[in-house]
Amino acid sequence: MLNVLMLGVGQCGNRILDAINKEAFGGSGASKLAKYYLRPKFPSRVETLAVNTAVNDLKELRFTTAKDRLHVPNLHGVGANRNVGKQAFMDNRDMIMGEIEKRGDFDIAFVITSASGGTGSSFSPLLINELKRQYRDITVITVAVLPFREEGSIYLQNAAFSMRELMEVDAEGIILADNQYMKRFGGDIASAYDKINGMIAQRLLFLIESLDSEMLSVTDLGDFKTVMNGGLRIGTMGFYQADSKNLSIRDAIENSLKPANLLYPANVADDAARAMVIIQGSREHLDMDEITKEVERLSASAGHVFKGIVVKKGRPKVLSVFTVASAPELESIYAQAARGMQDEKEKRTRARKQLNDAFAHIEDLEEIY
Amino acid sequence: MRSKNNMMHRDGVPEMRHLVNRPCLVYLLLSILLIQAAYGEKSNDDDDEVTFKDFTLNIGDRIDLGDYQMELIEIQSVRDGLVVMRISKIGGSLDEQRALLQDSPNNFDGGAENRGVTITVADIFDEQSAKVRIEYQQGLGTARKRASERPAAALDKPELSVQKSFDKNQMSVGDEVKVTITVKNTGTGQALGIIAEDVPPLPEFSYVAGYPPKIKETLDSGQSDSAVYVMNAVKEGSIRVPAIQVSYTDSKKNAKSNSSVPFNILIGPKSKADLAIKLTSKVPIALDGEGMLNISISNLGTAPATRIEANGGVNPPEGLQVSGLEKSFFEILPEAYENYSAMLSGQKPGNYTIRLRVNYDGGDGSVIRESTAKVVVLEREYKYQYLLLIIPIAIVIAWMYRRYREYKY
Numbered sequence: 072m073l074n075v076l077m078l079g080v081g082q083c084g085n086r087i088l089d090a091i092n093k094e095a096f097g098g099s100g101a102s103k104l105a106k107y108y109l110r111p112k113f114p115s116r117v118e119t120l121a122v123n124t125a126v127n128d129l130k131e132l133r134f135t136t137a138k139d140r141l142h143v144p145n146l147h148g149v150g151a152n153r154n155v156g157k158q159a160f161m162d163n164r165d166m167i168m169g170e171i172e173k174r175g176d177f178d179i180a181f182v183i184t185s186a187s188g189g190t191g192s193s194f195s196p197l198l199i200n201e202l203k204r205q206y207r208d209i210t211v212i213t214v215a216v217l218p219f220r221e222e223g224s225i226y227l228q229n230a231a232f233s234m235r236e237l238m239e240v241d242a243e244g245i246i247l248a249d250n251q252y253m254k255r256f257g258g259d260i261a262s263a264y265d266k267i268n269g270m271i272a273q274r275l276l277f278l279i280e281s282l283d284s285e286m287l288s289v290t291d292l293g294d295f296k297t298v299m300n301g302g303l304r305i306g307t308m309g310f311y312q313a314d315s316k317n318l319s320i321r322d323a324i325e326n327s328l329k330p331a332n333l334l335y336p337a338n339v340a341d342d343a344a345r346a347m348v349i350i351q352g353s354r355e356h357l358d359m360d361e362i363t364k365e366v367e368r369l370s371a372s373a374g375h376v377f378k379g380i381v382v383k384k385g386r387p388k389v390l391s392v393f394t395v396a397s398a399p400e401l402e403s404i405y406a407q408a409a410r411g412m413q414d415e416k417e418k419r420t421r422a423r424k425q426l427n428d429a430f431a432h433i434e435d436l437e438e439i440y
Numbered sequence: 441m442r443s444k445n446n447m448m449h450r451d452g453v454p455e456m457r458h459l460v461n462r463p464c465l466v467y468l469l470l471s472i473l474l475i476q477a478a479y480g481e482k483s484n485d486d487d488d489e490v491t492f493k494d495f496t497l498n499i500g501d502r503i504d505l506g507d508y509q510m511e512l513i514e515i516q517s518v519r520d521g522l523v524v525m526r527i528s529k530i531g532g533s534l535d536e537q538r539a540l541l542q543d544s545p546n547n548f549d550g551g552a553e554n555r556g557v558t559i560t561v562a563d564i565f566d567e568q569s570a571k572v573r574i575e576y577q578q579g580l581g582t583a584r585k586r587a588s589e590r591p592a593a594a595l596d597k598p599e600l601s602v603q604k605s606f607d608k609n610q611m612s613v614g615d616e617v618k619v620t621i622t623v624k625n626t627g628t629g630q631a632l633g634i635i636a637e638d639v640p641p642l643p644e645f646s647y648v649a650g651y652p653p654k655i656k657e658t659l660d661s662g663q664s665d666s667a668v669y670v671m672n673a674v675k676e677g678s679i680r681v682p683a684i685q686v687s688y689t690d691s692k693k694n695a696k697s698n699s700s701v702p703f704n705i706l707i708g709p710k711s712k713a714d715l716a717i718k719l720t721s722k723v724p725i726a727l728d729g730e731g732m733l734n735i736s737i738s739n740l741g742t743a744p745a746t747r748i749e750a751n752g753g754v755n756p757p758e759g760l761q762v763s764g765l766e767k768s769f770f771e772i773l774p775e776a777y778e779n780y781s782a783m784l785s786g787q788k789p790g791n792y793t794i795r796l797r798v799n800y801d802g803g804d805g806s807v808i809r810e811s812t813a814k815v816v817v818l819e820r821e822y823k824y825q826y827l828l829l830i831i832p833i834a835i836v837i838a839w840m841y842r843r844y845r846e847y848k849y
């Protein structure tokens with residue numbers, strides 16, 4: 072049995088964590104009152120902890136127990152300022168780590184955060200370092216959410232800097248989710264968030280369940296680490312559940328890798344470095360030949376492909392996790408961030424200069440009363 | 441002296457025979473003088489024509505005529521036609537009280553022919569009044585009546601009231617009834633020779649004792665007497681009880697009578713005892729639990745029930761134990777009742793019928809009455825069943841509250 076730690080940091084991380092807890096109550100089908108009569112059902116031993124400097128963000132949560140919400144006191148929040156955030160983390164490091172240690176030993180930790188906010192993006196790299204120091208053999212996977220591009224230059228800048236930091240820390244890899252990419256699910260922002268969070272939650276739990284299962288064809292935590300270590304150590308996840316009209320396992324695998332079913336825009340054929348395909352379903356749907364053929368076809372373009380098969384009653388479900396060797400989308404973010412920062416800098420100097428020119432008028436003058 | 445004269449006159453001649461001395465001479469002399477005076481007057485008076493006038497007098501009434509005063513003192517006997525009058529003359533030359541016999545003229549001072557007066561009782565109406573004729577010479581003046589100022593003297597006038605009463609006006613065949621006859625003298629004089637006459641026994645009754653009722657023969661004013669006799673009602677129906685009559689006389693032998701007011705009574709059919717049995721048992725009995733059966737025997741009839749014996753049983757005979765159902769009583773009076781209770785103990789669940797049989801003498805032979813009661817012995821002890829509902833709800837609420845607290849941040 073895997074010991075899993077799920078940390079949701081910052082508002083975005085908190086909400087995704089809440090979605091994970093909700094998923095444990097039965098996912099999108101879970102009633103708002105489910106927590107009153109059900110126990111969350113995780114495939115492994117899962118501990119969840121929501122960390123935030125904003126009490127209100129913590130209060131907003133619905134499916135996370137009170138003891139799993141950790142408020143890090145910081146007088147005025149961090150206001151998207153990563154430096155303030157880092158300071159706040161360092162000030163409260165022992166308290167935060169103490170809260171995690173209370174929950175025992177862990178084989179794997181998921182640190183879930185937005186890359187662009189203040190709290191989550193600044194806490195997470197430091198937190199990962201602490202986890203790595205504290206738990207010798209722990210596998211740490213970062214789940215980072217990229218901002219909507221139109222959210223502003225500070226968010227972009229934060230995303231750029233925090234992504235660099237996250238890539239530098241000693242984590243096993245980063246799973247990316249891109250809000251911008253999933254904007255297509257439409258609707259208002261709140262329901263888009265809910266939808267995205269639900270998708271992330273579902274995939275993560277599916278992953279955990281699969282890693283902890285008696286698989287027909289073995290994949291385990293080691294395989295997963297190997298996949299995450301590939302390429303840029305940045306990856307994403309695709310997921311597909313076959314509908315009753317088409318139960319073909321081959322199509323399901325293919326679909327799980329289609330752009331529409333990914334969390335981040337990547338082209339498996341061109342960019343993938345390593346991949347892992349986890350297939351679940353009733354035995355009669357699991358045609359081994361088909362699976363093998365399809366996996367081999369994938370391997371041709373995506374390097375090494377691990378496959379895991381879990382026999383479980385139901386229509387075929389496929390989760391694919393892969394890392395990429397190149398991340399054009401991320402690069403464009405950096406470009407955009409840099410441009411934004413440059414613009415900002417120029418604006419600032421221009422403004423400064425204008426102000427200085429204005430001050431020039433009163434040079435050599437004294438106040439007269 | 442005067443009273444003596446009065447006496448002599450009233451009682452008549454015999455006494456005069458003994459008075460042959462001076463008073464007798466004086467009397468004779470006086471008589472002669474008076475006669476002479478009358479004669480003299482008569483001779484020189486034109487109006488010596490005799491006239492008469494009738495008066496109806498009540499006792500105490502007086503007729504004035506010249507110096508004469510004539511008063512009705514008493515009606516001594518209506519039957520015998522005797523009236524007492526007092527005749528006097530202003531100045532005192534005449535003062536005489538005489539009993540006058542009806543229809544016979546009485547002369548005073550020589551009578552109307554001799555310038556005196558003649559009085560005749562023409563009629564006696566009653567003890568209070570009489571018609572009197574006065575004859576006199578016109579020269580004496582006009583006779584006038586002076587009504588009496590004093591109240592009529594207390595009279596000898598007995599008055600009997602009589603009453604007949606039953607001690608109940610509703611009875612049943614076989615009942616005894618007490619009849620009371622009460623006679624009371626509400627008048628002023630003694631009533632004599634009282635005879636109470638009650639009509640012969642009615643066909644609806646047979647006499648038991650005390651008949652005929654005996655009432656005193658004499659009752660003074662204000663006195664009363666009563667007599668009681670007892671009858672037995674023998675036939676049912678509505679009966680008019682006839683009056684009783686008393687006859688009597690007053691001291692003057694005037695016969696009188698009075699009678700009571702007749703009234704109705706009802707004789708109902710022969711009274712019988714009628715026992716009603718009521719069995720009540722509260723709520724079902726729990727298995728292995730105890731219960732109580734209350735038994736009430738009340739007499740709704742009109743006669744006492746005697747030798748009452750209650751006994752009973754249970755059906756089915758197994759499973760419900762009843763003790764204390766048997767009981768006997770000497771008597772239950774009409775409108776009275778007896779209560780007692782029997783203990784029940786349930787040994788087997790089911791529906792039971794308890795039958796109580798009461799045997800008694802209702803006054804007309806032996807009677808049997810029966811009553812039944814249903815008793816349920818419950819399957820189980822359901823006392824804590826509601827907890828089965830409340831406890832889970834409480835647990836659910838506690839659980840949900842705990843969850844709420846767990847997720848409340």
Ligand SMILES: Nc1nc2c(ncn2[C@@H]2O[C@H](COP(=O)(O)OP(=O)(O)OP(=O)(O)O)[C@@H](O)[C@H]2O)c(=O)[nH]1
Nearest residue numbers: 081082083086150151185188189190191218264267
């Ligand atoms: N997918 C997803 N993105 C979210 C959600 N909430 C916020 N975000 C994104 O997260 C970014 C903002 O970061 P937050 O997590 O809100 O910020 P934070 O870590 O709480 O930091 P501060 O609020 O600045 O202290 C934006 O790009 C949002 O689009 C969410 O529920 N789901």
Ligand SMILES: [Mg+2]
Nearest residue numbers: 081082125128
């Ligand atoms: Mg926030």
